Amino acid sequence: MKILGIDIGGTGIKGAPVELPSGEILAEHLHLPTPQPATPGAVTAAIKKMIQHFQFSGPVGAGFPGVMRKGVVETAVNLSPSWVGKNAEKLFKHGTKLSFSVINDADAAGLAEMTYGAGKKERGTVVMITLGTGIGSAVFIGGVLVPNTEFGHLTMRGKDAETIASAKAREVNDWSWKKWSKRVREYLHLVDRLINPDLIIVGGGVSQRAEKWLPRASKGVKAKVVPAKLHNEAGIVGAAMAGAKGG
Ligand code: BGC
Numbered sequence: 001m002k003i004l005g006i007d008i009g010g011t012g013i014k015g016a017p018v019e020l021p022s023g024e025i026l027a028e029h030l031h032l033p034t035p036q037p038a039t040p041g042a043v044t045a046a047i048k049k050m051i052q053h054f055q056f057s058g059p060v061g062a063g064f065p066g067v068m069r070k071g072v073v074e075t076a077v078n079l080s081p082s083w084v085g086k087n088a089e090k091l092f093k094h095g096t097k098l099s100f101s102v103i104n105d106a107d108a109a110g111l112a113e114m115t116y117g118a119g120k121k122e123r124g125t126v127v128m129i130t131l132g133t134g135i136g137s138a139v140f141i142g143g144v145l146v147p148n149t150e151f152g153h154l155t156m157r158g159k160d161a162e163t164i165a166s167a168k169a170r171e172v173n174d175w176s177w178k179k180w181s182k183r184v185r186e187y188l189h190l191v192d193r194l195i196n197p198d199l200i201i202v203g204g205g206v207s208q209r210a211e212k213w214l215p216r217a218s219k220g221v222k223a224k225v226v227p228a229k230l231h232n233e234a235g236i237v238g239a240a241m242a243g244a245k246g247g
Helices: 040-053 088-096 105-116 167-173 177-195 205-212 231-244
Strands: 002-008 012-019 030-033 060-064 100-104 125-131 135-141 144-146 199-203 224-227
Touching: 002 040, 002 105, 002 231, 012 040, 012 231, 030 040, 040 088, 060 088, 060 105, 060 231, 088 100, 100 105, 100 231, 105 125, 105 135, 105 144, 105 199, 105 231, 125 177, 135 177, 167 177, 167 205, 177 199, 177 205, 199 205, 199 231, 205 231
Parallel strands: 002 060, 060 100, 125 199, 199 224
Antiparallel strands: 002 012, 012 030, 125 135, 135 144
């Protein structure tokens, strides 16, 4: 079964056709910059472009950077606020004439890691944390997803944690890996104390360079901490998995 997986982020929109159940990415992914402002109309236009690029016709799954309930956007901190209350699934469906299923982006990445990556066969409490424009989270208990956890917005140093520990925060502030990793460490300790997971999987583009910062960032964390195996592609593969379930 071939599904188009699309990972909608605050900075980029990435997509590729994925074969399921193997989880294999069938073509080099396409990366489009997220339109600014990222309004529903502008994001739908980018998604249309993505579908045209792959000349795709079939079911599509998308990961969206906000709380998603039955296709409806409840929060969209890193996109245009005009998304709130919109039915993303319906909007994309009407715009493309294809069937769509939309879930939270970090939940999508977590699903892929639990099936094909670092969380495979893990049956305890697993937390996936994605470090990108924002911080996303996905929680699995006995392999079952608890959706929309939003640990990126925990309070740390009196602030929204993603504003100090996301990958974007490192870039914006021009912090060294060392300086940033101390903030990530504080954040991972916070998550560790909150839910006491058995495993924390850290993903996002920065997981590709985990050796630069993860050993320091995971120091003293009780849970086992590992980088994502699918790195930044977890979001695409997980979105495709959601797409396979229909919309
Ligand atoms: C959003 C989450 C999302 C994360 C990563 C946060 O700002 O609230 O829903 O998963 O960014 O994109």
